[in-house]
Amino acid sequence: MTEHSVTFTLNGERREARVDPRIHLGDFLRHSLGLTGTHLGCEHGVCGACTVIVNGAPVRSCLMLAVQIDGTVVETVESLGKPGALSPLQQAFATNHGLQCGFCTSGMLMTLEAYLRTTPAPTEQDVRIAISGNICRCTGYEGIVQAALDTASAKASRT
Amino acid sequence: MSGRFFGAAVTRLEDARLLAGKGQYVDDIDLPGMLHAAFVRASFAHGRIRSIDTGDALAMPGVVAIYTMADFADIAHGPMPPMAPHPLLKTPITYHPLADTEIRHVGEAIAIVLADNRANAEDAAAAVTLDIEYLPAVSDAALACEANSPKTHSQHASNIAATMKAGFGDCAGVFAKADHVLTEHFDIHRGGCHSMECRGVVANIDLLTDALTISTSSQSPYMVRRHLAAYLKRDENDIRVMTPDVGGGFGPKANVYAEEFAVTLAVIKSRRPVKWIEDRQEHFVATTQQRGQTWTLDVAFDNDGRMRAIRGRCIHDNGAYAPYGLILPATALASFPGPYALEALDLSIDVVLTNLVPTSPVRGACRPNVAFLLERLADRVARHLGMDRQEVRRRSFVRADQMPYTTGIKARDGSPISYDSGDYVGALNLVLDKIDATNFEARRNETKRRGKLRGLGIASCVEDTGLGPFEGASVRVTPAGKVIIATGASSQGQGHRTAFAQIAADALGVELEDVTVETADTAKFPLGISTIASRIAVTAGSSVQLAAHKVRAKAIAFASHQLEVGEHDLELDGGAVHVKGIPDMKIKLSEIARTLAGNTGVPLPGDMEPDLAATAYFNSNALTFAYGANACEVEVDPETGDVSVVRYVVVHDCGRLINPLIVDGQIRGGVVHGIGNALFERMIYDEEGQPLTTTYGDYLLPMAFEMPRIEIHHMETPSPRNPIGVKGAGEGGTIPAAACVISAVEDALGPDGPFIALHPISPQHVVTWLDGN
Structure with a gap:
C-alpha cells in the first residue's frame, strides 16, 4: 500500500x-x-x-x-496537564471521583475540554448531553458531570 | 478502626497517572519483535470441523504463522482445566484453547494468525478457508431441555448439564397451611459486562530458559498461572503472570480464557512475543455474558402479609461451555432467601447448555436475578392483599434482633449461611424517609398534570461478601522509609491502591504518598485468588491490616530496645517511632529498616529477624453480609413508552467504610449497571444462535443523559468477621437496582397495569401494557 x-x-x-x-x-x-x-x-x-x-x-x-x-x-x-500538574478539569475529575478504571477517561476529558471552551457556563443537562456520546461503565457519570460543572464555575469565578 | 486515613474520603492515588494518559494498559505494552494475533472465529453456532486450509493466508503480507489446535499437539492437548470443578459436572465442559473438532457458538476461536501488525493478521484470518459441516443449534434454554432438541455438544445425550437443588424447612407443610399461594413466571434476559477496555494478552518467552511472562487484562492472574501451568505440565515458577492497568472487569475477566492459552501456545511455538487485543466485535461473541434465566415460583403467604415459603424451578441458560463450573446457579441458590425470614424453601435449577456465548458472573453474579425474584414477589403479595409494599417487607424481613441469623441455606463449603449483622427494616424505613415516600402521591399527581405517569419503586437486598479462602499482602519498609505493599489481589479500577495505602499509613504513621502498592504480579507476591464477589476489601484489606500491624509491632520492639523505653510508651507518627508525649525522642522507620537490612559482620540489635517487613494472609472463613434498601421514582411517557428514572436513593450498609469516596463510586456505578439491566441491555440471538446485537448501536448501555444522580446514605454496622470491620461494596449497587426500577414502572402503570416479571423492558412493552395488552 x-x-x-x-x-x-x-x-x-x-x-x-x-x-x-x-x-x-x-x-x-x-x-x-x-x-x-x-x-x-x-x-x-x-x-x-x-x-x-x-x-x-x-x-x-x-x-x-x-x-x-x-x-x-x-x-x-x-x-493536558502532567501527573504532577494536572489541568483544572483533570483535577476536578480526581476530586469528584470522575474516574475508576481510567479507560474512558481520556475521551471524556477531551470531549469536555472542547465543550467547555465553547460553552463556559453549562447546566447539568447540557453537560450530560455533551458527554452523551461517551460511555463510562464504572462511575455512573455523576462524578464526571460534577467535574465539568465545577471546572466551568471555577473558571467563571476567576474571570 | 479509626485513624487519620481509614474512613476518610481521600482522593485516589491512582488518578493523576490515569488522568494524564499515563496508564499502562495491556495494549500499551510494546515488546521488541512482537507479533500481533488475530483469531479465526466460528461464524455460525454449531458445526463439525472437517478441514482448515491456511495455505493462501500464510502467503499474505506480514504473516508469520497460523496455528490450529492440531499444531499444538507436541506441547499440549485436550480441553482446558475447569476453574471451579463441581461433583455434579462429571466431565468438565471447558473450551479447547482453539476448537478441536466441533464449534459450539458463534465466535469460538478456531485458529490464531500471527503477523507483523494486527491489520495484516486480520486480513490473513479472513483468508483462512474453513470447511465446517453444519450441525443444528439450539439458542433457547427452554427448548434445549426438550428431548428432541439439537444437542449443544453433539456427544451429549442431554443439554441439561446438571440439576442443582437447595432448600430448607417443610415446604409442602407450609404451603398447605398458608392463607394464600400465588404462582408467577419470570424471565430475566442475558447481557454483558462491557468493560470499556476489552480483554487482551501480551505473552513472551525467555529464549534461554523457556520461562513465560504474560500480561493479561484479567481479574484472576494467579488462576491464569495455575491453570496454564497445569495444562502445559510446567512448574508455576516458570510462568509469571501480571495484570497491568485493567480497564474495568465486572466479572467476566475473572475467567481463564481460551485466548490466554492460545496466545501462550503460539508464543511457545513461534518463540516470539505475541500481543492479542480483543476488539469490541470479539467482545460481543467471545467474552462471557450473564443473567439469562427463567423461573417459575410459588410463594406462600398469610393474610397479614408475611411471606412464609417459596418453591420453584429455574432454567438457567449456561451457554455453550461451563468455564466457571456451576458458580452461577450455585450463587443463585445461595442468594435465597435474601432479607426474607422464610420458614421453608424448595428450589431446583436446571443448568442448560445452549449454542450461545458461555456465561459466568457479571457484576452481582446471580444475586441481581434473585433480588429481582424476591422483590417482585413481595410487590406481588402486597398487590394481592391490597397492602403497602413496605408493610409486606417489614413483616417478612429478618429482624435486627434475630442477628446473627441462620438462613437455612448451605454455603459452597457446606457450612450453614449465617447473616452476621444488619438492620434490614431499618434500612428500608430510612430509604423511604429519604425519598419522602409519605408525600409521593402529591408528586404522582403533579406528574399526571404534565401528562406523565410517576411511579415509586422499592427493593432491598442482602449480599454475601468477602468470599474465601483468602488473599494476602506483604508490607515492607524500605531503607528510604517508603512503604511497599504487595498483594495478589488484582485491580480493575476499584481504587485498591488508595484503600490499602490508607490502612497501612494509619498503622505505620506515614503519609499516603509514602506508600506504594503493587498488585497482582505473580513475581512479586506468591499467592492470589481473584478479584470477584466483592471480596477484596475483606480479604486483602484485612491482610494489609494484619501485615502492617506486624511491621508496626516490629518497629516498636526495635525502638523499645534501642531507646530503652517500654513498648506501651511508644507510638508511630511522622515516619518514626517516638516516645508518647516526647516527639523528639524517636527513631525513624527508615533508620530501623536500614539497620534491619543488615551491615556486613554487624549483628542485628536484640537478635531481631532481618527486614522491617511482614506478610499476612487473611482467611475469610465466614461470609460477611452487606445489605441495602433502594427506592427510586420513574416517569413514564404514555405516548412513547419512554421510562425515565428521575430520582434514585440508596441506603447501604457495607460495614466500616475505608474510603467513602470509593464506596460511593462503587455503588453509583453498580446502580447504573442495574438500571441498564432494567431498561436497556438486551443481548439478542436468533434461533440459530446468531447474535443480533453486536454493536453499541444495537446493544444499549446506560449513557449520561438517561442516568439520574444517585443519592447514597450509609449505615455502618461493623462486621464482626474481619479485623477491619468491613463488608464488600462492589456489587451492592447493582443487585437490587433492576428490581427497584421495575417496581417503580409497575407502580407508575397503576393498579390496572400488569405484574412485570421480566427485564429489560422496552418502550414497546410499556406502550403495549398501557394499551391493555
Whole structure:
C-alpha cells in the first residue's frame, strides 16, 4: 500500500509523518507515535473513549483516517496537564471521583475540554448531553458531570 | 478502626497517572519483535470441523504463522482445566484453547494468525478457508431441555448439564397451611459486562530458559498461572503472570480464557512475543455474558402479609461451555432467601447448555436475578392483599434482633449461611424517609398534570461478601522509609491502591504518598485468588491490616530496645517511632529498616529477624453480609413508552467504610449497571444462535443523559468477621437496582397495569401494557 505524507500540528508541535492510508487516527496516535493515552473502546464510533480534538472539535479517532489529519491541529490527552500538574478539569475529575478504571477517561476529558471552551457556563443537562456520546461503565457519570460543572464555575469565578 | 486515613474520603492515588494518559494498559505494552494475533472465529453456532486450509493466508503480507489446535499437539492437548470443578459436572465442559473438532457458538476461536501488525493478521484470518459441516443449534434454554432438541455438544445425550437443588424447612407443610399461594413466571434476559477496555494478552518467552511472562487484562492472574501451568505440565515458577492497568472487569475477566492459552501456545511455538487485543466485535461473541434465566415460583403467604415459603424451578441458560463450573446457579441458590425470614424453601435449577456465548458472573453474579425474584414477589403479595409494599417487607424481613441469623441455606463449603449483622427494616424505613415516600402521591399527581405517569419503586437486598479462602499482602519498609505493599489481589479500577495505602499509613504513621502498592504480579507476591464477589476489601484489606500491624509491632520492639523505653510508651507518627508525649525522642522507620537490612559482620540489635517487613494472609472463613434498601421514582411517557428514572436513593450498609469516596463510586456505578439491566441491555440471538446485537448501536448501555444522580446514605454496622470491620461494596449497587426500577414502572402503570416479571423492558412493552395488552 502506498503511504501518504501528512503534516499536522500535534499537541502544539509541528509534525510530519508517512501513513498507511487504511490506518485510523487512533491506531496512528497509539502505535505509530506512541501516544497511548488515547484509548480504543469500540472502534465503531459509539463509546467515545478514543475522542481527540481536531481543529478545535472533538473527533472519534477510530472514525477518522490518519491521512485526513494533513493540515490540521490535533490535541490528545497528553496535551493536558502532567501527573504532577494536572489541568483544572483533570483535577476536578480526581476530586469528584470522575474516574475508576481510567479507560474512558481520556475521551471524556477531551470531549469536555472542547465543550467547555465553547460553552463556559453549562447546566447539568447540557453537560450530560455533551458527554452523551461517551460511555463510562464504572462511575455512573455523576462524578464526571460534577467535574465539568465545577471546572466551568471555577473558571467563571476567576474571570 | 479509626485513624487519620481509614474512613476518610481521600482522593485516589491512582488518578493523576490515569488522568494524564499515563496508564499502562495491556495494549500499551510494546515488546521488541512482537507479533500481533488475530483469531479465526466460528461464524455460525454449531458445526463439525472437517478441514482448515491456511495455505493462501500464510502467503499474505506480514504473516508469520497460523496455528490450529492440531499444531499444538507436541506441547499440549485436550480441553482446558475447569476453574471451579463441581461433583455434579462429571466431565468438565471447558473450551479447547482453539476448537478441536466441533464449534459450539458463534465466535469460538478456531485458529490464531500471527503477523507483523494486527491489520495484516486480520486480513490473513479472513483468508483462512474453513470447511465446517453444519450441525443444528439450539439458542433457547427452554427448548434445549426438550428431548428432541439439537444437542449443544453433539456427544451429549442431554443439554441439561446438571440439576442443582437447595432448600430448607417443610415446604409442602407450609404451603398447605398458608392463607394464600400465588404462582408467577419470570424471565430475566442475558447481557454483558462491557468493560470499556476489552480483554487482551501480551505473552513472551525467555529464549534461554523457556520461562513465560504474560500480561493479561484479567481479574484472576494467579488462576491464569495455575491453570496454564497445569495444562502445559510446567512448574508455576516458570510462568509469571501480571495484570497491568485493567480497564474495568465486572466479572467476566475473572475467567481463564481460551485466548490466554492460545496466545501462550503460539508464543511457545513461534518463540516470539505475541500481543492479542480483543476488539469490541470479539467482545460481543467471545467474552462471557450473564443473567439469562427463567423461573417459575410459588410463594406462600398469610393474610397479614408475611411471606412464609417459596418453591420453584429455574432454567438457567449456561451457554455453550461451563468455564466457571456451576458458580452461577450455585450463587443463585445461595442468594435465597435474601432479607426474607422464610420458614421453608424448595428450589431446583436446571443448568442448560445452549449454542450461545458461555456465561459466568457479571457484576452481582446471580444475586441481581434473585433480588429481582424476591422483590417482585413481595410487590406481588402486597398487590394481592391490597397492602403497602413496605408493610409486606417489614413483616417478612429478618429482624435486627434475630442477628446473627441462620438462613437455612448451605454455603459452597457446606457450612450453614449465617447473616452476621444488619438492620434490614431499618434500612428500608430510612430509604423511604429519604425519598419522602409519605408525600409521593402529591408528586404522582403533579406528574399526571404534565401528562406523565410517576411511579415509586422499592427493593432491598442482602449480599454475601468477602468470599474465601483468602488473599494476602506483604508490607515492607524500605531503607528510604517508603512503604511497599504487595498483594495478589488484582485491580480493575476499584481504587485498591488508595484503600490499602490508607490502612497501612494509619498503622505505620506515614503519609499516603509514602506508600506504594503493587498488585497482582505473580513475581512479586506468591499467592492470589481473584478479584470477584466483592471480596477484596475483606480479604486483602484485612491482610494489609494484619501485615502492617506486624511491621508496626516490629518497629516498636526495635525502638523499645534501642531507646530503652517500654513498648506501651511508644507510638508511630511522622515516619518514626517516638516516645508518647516526647516527639523528639524517636527513631525513624527508615533508620530501623536500614539497620534491619543488615551491615556486613554487624549483628542485628536484640537478635531481631532481618527486614522491617511482614506478610499476612487473611482467611475469610465466614461470609460477611452487606445489605441495602433502594427506592427510586420513574416517569413514564404514555405516548412513547419512554421510562425515565428521575430520582434514585440508596441506603447501604457495607460495614466500616475505608474510603467513602470509593464506596460511593462503587455503588453509583453498580446502580447504573442495574438500571441498564432494567431498561436497556438486551443481548439478542436468533434461533440459530446468531447474535443480533453486536454493536453499541444495537446493544444499549446506560449513557449520561438517561442516568439520574444517585443519592447514597450509609449505615455502618461493623462486621464482626474481619479485623477491619468491613463488608464488600462492589456489587451492592447493582443487585437490587433492576428490581427497584421495575417496581417503580409497575407502580407508575397503576393498579390496572400488569405484574412485570421480566427485564429489560422496552418502550414497546410499556406502550403495549398501557394499551391493555
